[in-house]
Amino acid sequence: MNYIKELNAFREWLLTNELSTSAIALWYTLMSINNSARWKKRFNAPNAVVGQLSGLSKQGILDARKKLIEYHLIKCESGRKGKAPIYEFISLVNSADSSSYETIGESTDESLTIHKHKQKEIQRRKEERKSESILKVYEENIGALSPLACDEFFSWIEVFGEEVVTEAIKITAKHGGRTFSYMEKILKEWKKVHLNNLKDVYAYEAKKETSRNNTIPFRKQGKGSKSSVFDELREEVGL
Numbered sequence: 001m002n003y004i005k006e007l008n009a010f011r012e013w014l015l016t017n018e019l020s021t022s023a024i025a026l027w028y029t030l031m032s033i034n035n036s037a038r039w040k041k042r043f044n045a046p047n048a049v050v051g052q053l054s055g056l057s058k059q060g061i062l063d064a065r066k067k068l069i070e071y072h073l074i075k076c077e078s079g080r081k082g083k084a085p086i087y088e089f090i091s092l093v094n095s096a097d098s099s100s101y102e103t104i105g106e107s108t109d110e111s112l113t114i115h116k117h118k119q120k121e122i123q124r125r126k127e128e129r130k131s132e133s134i135l136k137v138y139e140e141n142i143g144a145l146s147p148l149a150c151d152e153f154f155s156w157i158e159v160f161g162e163e164v165v166t167e168a169i170k171i172t173a174k175h176g177g178r179t180f181s182y183m184e185k186i187l188k189e190w191k192k193v194h195l196n197n198l199k200d201v202y203a204y205e206a207k208k209e210t211s212r213n214n215t216i217p218f219r220k221q222g223k224g225s226k227s228s229v230f231d232e233l234r235e236e237v238g239l
Helices: 003-016 021-036 047-054 058-070 092-102 110-141 147-160 162-174 180-192 198-213 229-237
Strands: 074-077 086-089
Touching: 003 021, 003 092, 003 147, 021 047, 021 058, 021 086, 021 147, 047 058, 058 074, 110 147, 110 162, 147 162, 147 180, 162 180, 162 198
Parallel strands: none
Antiparallel strands: 074 086
16 A cells, blocks of 8 residues: 555545544554654554544544444454454555546547546546655654644645745754744744745745844943943053
8 A cells, every 4th residue: 555645535535425534544543653653554553552543532432433334434343352353444545546537438538538538547646656755854853743744734835835835944943943832933934924935935935044243233231231332442542
């Protein structure tokens, strides 16, 4: 399974399907656990760990799990005493691809429909490769993202585009930022001042840097010093 593709497919699936908040949280949590397990087809996930990562109670996990099974998003073997439940993801990417091709033959102009479908598929794959690339840049320079933060990360890409978000990553790393919230503060500031592209970002940050460099710090007088500015001037000219 491809982590980024499955995340994108799940977000698209949610646009046309209703799912409880707890079920959504459980899906993201299980996806994160499976990612840590290096994408095993079947993987163990103790309720204690799932609850800690998702914030769900034991009953909440059971109810959310039932919903995910009903919607054919996962398979699960209930755990026994001393053994954790065993989960298996049902790929949304594969099911989406197969359903898309199944409807192609229903068009009155089959060749044209196939061509359009291929063009959309090529574009989708290009966007996914870009998303994977920028996520890799973030993780290599700042750190790993949690599933929910990852979702917010891609939301910012939709707002600003890859180039601007990449610049935010660079600035975060340059100033020693090590959290997603640090980078998000930068993006929120840019959004507040209505920056729309990389050129605007460069101009804004350059102006901030110039303003910082032109700030002249005043020398503080010592508490016990009684000399004034004029006294210092007299000393300099030898009076």
